[in-house]
Amino acid sequence: xxxxVIVVGAGIHGAGAAQAAxxxxxxxxxxxxxxxxxxxxxxxxxxxxxxxLRYLETGEFHLVNECLKERANLLRNAxxxxxxxxxxxxxxxxxxxxxxxxxVGLSIYSLxxxxxxKRVPHAQWGQLDGLNTTxxxxxxSYYDAxxxxxxxxxxxxASAKALxxxxxxxxALESACLVEEGCKVVFQQSGVDLAxxxxxxxxxxxxxxxxxxxxxxxxxxxxxxxxxxxxxQGTHIVVPGKVSHPYYLESPHDRRAVFVxxxxxxxxxxxxxxxYQGDPANVSPLDSEINYLLEIYNHYFKRYLKPADVIxxxxxxxxxxxxxxxxxxxxxxxxxGKDRAKCPRVITIYGGKLTSYRATSEKLxxxxxxxxxxxxxxxxxxxxxxxxxx
Numbered sequence: 001x002x003x004x005v006i007v008v009g010a011g012i013h014g015a016g017a018a019q020a021a022x023x024x025x026x027x028x029x030x031x032x033x034x035x036x037x038x039x040x041x042x043x044x045x046x047x048x049x050x051x052x053l054r055y056l057e058t059g060e061f062h063l064v065n066e067c068l069k070e071r072a073n074l075l076r077n078a079x080x081x082x083x084x085x086x087x088x089x090x091x092x093x094x095x096x097x098x099x100x101x102x103x104v105g106l107s108i109y110s111l112x113x114x115x116x117x118k119r120v121p122h123a124q125w126g127q128l129d130g131l132n133t134t135x136x137x138x139x140x141s142y143y144d145a146x147x148x149x150x151x152x153x154x155x156x157x158a159s160a161k162a163l164x165x166x167x168x169x170x171x172a173l174e175s176a177c178l179v180e181e182g183c184k185v186v187f188q189q190s191g192v193d194l195a196x197x198x199x200x201x202x203x204x205x206x207x208x209x210x211x212x213x214x215x216x217x218x219x220x221x222x223x224x225x226x227x228x229x230x231x232x233q234g235t236h237i238v239v240p241g242k243v244s245h246p247y248y249l250e251s252p253h254d255r256r257a258v259f260v261x262x263x264x265x266x267x268x269x270x271x272x273x274x275x276y277q278g279d280p281a282n283v284s285p286l287d288s289e290i291n292y293l294l295e296i297y298n299h300y301f302k303r304y305l306k307p308a309d310v311i312x313x314x315x316x317x318x319x320x321x322x323x324x325x326x327x328x329x330x331x332x333x334x335x336x337g338k339d340r341a342k343c344p345r346v347i348t349i350y351g352g353k354l355t356s357y358r359a360t361s362e363k364l365x366x367x368x369x370x371x372x373x374x375x376x377x378x379x380x381x382x383x384x385x386x387x388x389x390x
Contacts, residue, residue: 001182003027004372006202008173008216010037012149013352014208015157016361021206022163023384024365025375029200030157030165031187033172033212038153040210040280042354044316046236046259046270049074049082049145049355051113053248054257056105063333067355068113071145074355078386081155082147088120088128089142089248090300093135096255106142117142129243130302146246146261149354155386156357162387163378171198176205176220176346183220183345204368207348211280211317217348224339224346228322231280235289236270238312239297239305243267251296258296266311269293276317285313319351334360336367343371358382 005021007014010032021028034040051068052060074082089106091099106117120139125131128139161167170190174197177184182203189198209216214226246261261268272289290313298304321335334352338344347368352360358381 001203002200003029003202005204005206006031006185006200007206007208009208009210009212010157010167010169011040011042011208011210012038012153012156012354012357013210013349013360015153015160016357017206017208017349017364018160018165019156019163020358020361020365020381022160022165023377023379023381024369025377026372028160028165029202030160030167031171031173032167032169035170035190037157037169038150041316041318042153043150044236044314045149045354047146047149047261047263047268048259049147051109051144051355052353053105053109056108060333064109065112066359067353070356070359071113073358073382075145077384078152078155080388081152081386082145084143084145085245086141087144087246087248089140090131090136091138091140093137094252095250097250099138102140106140109142113143115143131247132300132302151389154389158387158389159384173216173219178220178222178339178345203372204344205346206364207346211319213319213348213350220346224337224348227335227337227350229350230320230322231276232318232320233274233276233283233315234271234318235285235293235313235315236268237285237290237293237310238263239267239269239310241267241303247300249296249300252299253292253295258293260297260300269297280317283315283317285315336364
């Protein structure tokens with residue numbers, strides 16, 4: 001076998017899987033279809049490293065706790081990429097979640113994060129970036145973190161490379177054939193010098209292709225069973241202006257959570273949640289989504305922005321479990337799909353969050369350890385400082 005592990009996809013979970021595998025001493029090859037990493041959802045998120053305060057409502061305490069532990073790791077290991085900042089939650093007379101309920105949720109969140117929240121005094125409401133104070137009942141402030149998601153992904157991938165992982169960009173999977181001891185992979189390499197079809201082999205193929213995960217499985221001979229998934233489109237807009245810190249808002253239309261955050265001297269507003277059908281490569285913001293986000297921004301701030309004022313808009317796709325139920329209330333847990341229970345040759349990452357990529361990757365490699373040769377561990381990813389990248 002050429003490699004212990006081949007990873008398909010260089011988004012945050014592919015980069016994380018490569019880092020975890022390389023840190024455990026395994027030989028790793030990453031194949032990424034685009035010419036740069038993080039070209040899909042990993043560059044189109046809300047740019048937050050957070051526990052997911054709203055997941056407390058659906059009882060996903062384990063997920064919140066894990067994400068907050070990973071937030072602490074990233075604040076320590078990547079201070080150049082991840083910054084702790086105060087978030088504000090305004091509560092109005094029409095807000096569904098009343099102040100007492102917000103306080104209960106923030107109290108639980110604070111116990112997990114060990115960073116307490118506070119109530120913003122009425123005397124300071126005039127300093128809230130032009131926030132509409134009509135019928136405002138209370139404002140709470142708590143801490144979470146922001147990042148540049150694409151740079152974070154590139155940094156994790158650079159860490160994997162420093163540990164010995166090889167990375168092929170512009171390398172699209174053509175096919176894979178499962179054999180008893182592993183798999184043989186054929187990929188198409190672009191580029192002037194390396195262009196052409198290449199074949200490599202590995203003991204285990206990690207499918208970290210994000211919204212393309214089931215498409216990758218379609219290219220594998222003797223197709224592994226696919227998990228039913230739902231692709232959910234999330235759109236963000238960038239608008240002119242300035243806010244001093246992020247705001248956690250409730251949409252007046254459907255009561256969803258929407259963030260308004262500072263982003264590169266402008267304002268980022270997002271996200272939406274709409275079912276997506278079609279090629280993940282073709283996802284793009286809808287006019288209805290842009291209008292939805294503008295209406296929320298205009299509702300809460302003393303400005304009026306029109307679609308023509310939008311500087312940028314981008315859309316990414318989340319992978320959620322298929323089946324019935326409201327998108328907003330579907331589980332955000334990560335699932336691993338295997339081609340077979342004993343000695344798997346293909347393992348697929350379904351779902352996953354930016355914040356918990358490292359924990360997800362370590363769980364994955366932990367599951368694969370008994371099926372791979374014994375290697376000498378090179379590093380502990382909990383303690384690895386992430387390199388500075390552009």
